[in-house]
Amino acid sequence: MTTFQHLDISTLARWLDERRGLALVDIRDPQSFAQGHIPGSRPLDNDTVGAFIEEASHEAPLVVVCYHGHSSQQAAAWLAGQGFAEVYSLDGGFTDWQIRHPDRVER
Template identity: 70%
Template sequence: MTPPSFQHLTPEALDEWLTADAPLTLVDIRDPMSFANGHIPGSRHLDNDSVPALLEASPRAQPMVVVCYHGHSSQQAADWLAGQGFSRVYSLDGGFTEWQHRHPDRVER
């Protein structure tokens, strides 16, 4: 069994990166309505239609953080994105649900 090609990222670590204004690509793979109802500031919604633009425009060496509902689906997406040549891909532990619980002041609607 091959090890995952992505890493796990805690909400605390992401909060530190955002506070430091670290360059990163933040993608949210939840459904469009959930994304519209609240998301992490600076994130972009990613679905099958927007993947080609992401692949074309995002720097491969810049950290990419994938967000889903609870931190499960994002692992599969992160693994796939790492396979597309992104070298530093992370799955947000606990997903948006945990983020919103820990950082309600850092949710954009």
């Protein structure tokens, strides 16, 4: 069975600093996303996931962000099942990111 890996916030911050080619998707509700998100992330929901699966590289690392790192695990497992080779769930989610990197929140 295809599965996902856990990713900690410091590793994601380093990957972004290194400009590593990765896809960063945020599965929180649109209003929360609009109020703040990790730079470079794109919203992903039931309406946009089909297009995302068609457009996105299935070889590049894919990081899934939610509020606290819980629902992203289910989404990451599902996306791994859609053929993405390297899928991560961000531990602590956006809430933890915002606490640890308040200067790295895009609005």
